[in-house]
Amino acid sequence: MRIVAVNNKNEAVRKNSSSGGIFYLLAEYVISEGGVVFGAGFDENFQVCHSYADNMEGVRAFMQSKYVQSHIGTAYSDAKAFLDEGRLVLFSGTPCQISALKSFLQNDYPNLITADFICHGVPSRRVWREYIDELSAGRKIKSINFRDKTQGWRVFSLKVEFEDSSVYRKNLDEDIFVKGFLQNLYLRPSCYECRHRGFDRPADVTMADFWGVQNVLPELFDDKGTSVLIIRNHVVEKILEGYSEQLIIREISEDTVRKTNSAIEHSCTAHPKREDFFGSEYKSVTKTIRRIVKDPVKIAVKKKLYKLLRG
Numbered sequence: 001m002r003i004v005a006v007n008n009k010n011e012a013v014r015k016n017s018s019s020g021g022i023f024y025l026l027a028e029y030v031i032s033e034g035g036v037v038f039g040a041g042f043d044e045n046f047q048v049c050h051s052y053a054d055n056m057e058g059v060r061a062f063m064q065s066k067y068v069q070s071h072i073g074t075a076y077s078d079a080k081a082f083l084d085e086g087r088l089v090l091f092s093g094t095p096c097q098i099s100a101l102k103s104f105l106q107n108d109y110p111n112l113i114t115a116d117f118i119c120h121g122v123p124s125r126r127v128w129r130e131y132i133d134e135l136s137a138g139r140k141i142k143s144i145n146f147r148d149k150t151q152g153w154r155v156f157s158l159k160v161e162f163e164d165s166s167v168y169r170k171n172l173d174e175d176i177f178v179k180g181f182l183q184n185l186y187l188r189p190s191c192y193e194c195r196h197r198g199f200d201r202p203a204d205v206t207m208a209d210f211w212g213v214q215n216v217l218p219e220l221f222d223d224k225g226t227s228v229l230i231i232r233n234h235v236v237e238k239i240l241e242g243y244s245e246q247l248i249i250r251e252i253s254e255d256t257v258r259k260t261n262s263a264i265e266h267s268c269t270a271h272p273k274r275e276d277f278f279g280s281e282y283k284s285v286t287k288t289i290r291r292i293v294k295d296p297v298k299i300a301v302k303k304k305l306y307k308l309l310r311g
């Protein structure tokens with residue numbers, strides 16, 4: 001196992017990725033070898049689902065974290081069909097999806113590369129559907145980015161573009177859905193007792209945000225996104241070697257990951273009002289979440305002051 005901090009030097013790719021833009025490079029390699037990439041994208045209703053792509057245009061739809069449970073559909077059997085044909089396959093997903101894929105396949109395939117990530121958990125698809133319906137208020141959605149970097153990688157925003165040219169963009173501490181996600185109000189029940197944590201996992205590579213990189217490796221920090229990679233397979237090593245000109249890579253320790261990213265080992269605790277939230281009959285999901293996750297007065301005043309001072 002090798003653990004590294006990585007920045008993709010390609011600024012455009014990094015800007016359009018959640019962290020350091022490494023998924024894109026792995027996908028590019030696989031596509032260049034005539035392979036197929038599986039990942040999570042949006043369907044026509046902006047629900048999240050797994051599908052596959054055999055070109056980079058298709059891969060772009062999988063970029064950026066989507067903070068909703070991805071519907072797996074026929075992805076496992078589709079992947080098996082490509083693997084049996086001898087095609088190279090990159091399958092990316094949550095740690096539990098990679099584990100389920102491996103159980104489904106039963107055999108080891110030398111032509112399969114699996115990529116998971118350090119996983120906070122995935123929100124309920126129902127809550128997302130209700131929220132996005134209310135946010136749209138009848139407008140047609142053009143695109144959604146949960147990790148817009150206009151204000152930087154650390155203070156990311158949810159950005160929704162509508163067909164009528166209107167745009168919604170709110171930071172992680174302002175958007176109500178993201179706040180509820182980060183406060184663990186509506187993750188799937190299994191996420192609170194996740195069995196897929198730790199450094200030892202079935203995936204060939206685990207991707208993550210290198211939160212705190214500014215304190216550990218300040219030379220890598222530019223607030224545009226830095227990744228942590230936990231590499232367990234020589235094929236992934238070789239791919240990264242092939243791209244070494246495009247990457248800035250530094251070795252880091254298990255301990256650094258433990259200290260900067262608690263989700264590597266620990267599941268989050270459910271919000272104390274989770275049961276009430278799911279048990280209640282509400283008219284507006286947005287108002288209901290807002291009521292539960294609203295900042296205590298002291299913090300709300302501090303935030304307002306900070307905004308005013310920043311202009």
Ligand SMILES: Cc1cc2nc3c(=O)[nH]c(=O)nc-3n(C[C@H](O)[C@H](O)[C@H](O)COP(=O)(O)OP(=O)(O)OC[C@H]3O[C@@H](n4cnc5c(N)ncnc54)[C@H](O)[C@@H]3O)c2cc1C
Nearest residue numbers: 017018019020021022023039040063064066092120208209
């Ligand atoms: C729900 C979720 C929770 C996460 N929690 C953490 C965390 O607690 N700590 C941390 O350090 N990193 C977390 N990550 C991972 C991180 O946000 C980046 O996705 C990862 O570092 C890869 O970044 P990248 O720039 O290389 O690639 P990107 O271009 O951002 O690639 C995104 C990858 O994630 C996959 N993906 C996106 N949404 C989903 C989804 N809903 N279900 C399954 N796969 C999906 C895509 O298929 C693609 O492979 C989480 C990601 C998701 C989706």
Ligand code: SF4
Nearest residue numbers: 095096119121191194
């Ligand atoms: S937290 Fe665990 S159970 Fe929840 S989506 Fe992530 S890997 Fe799966």
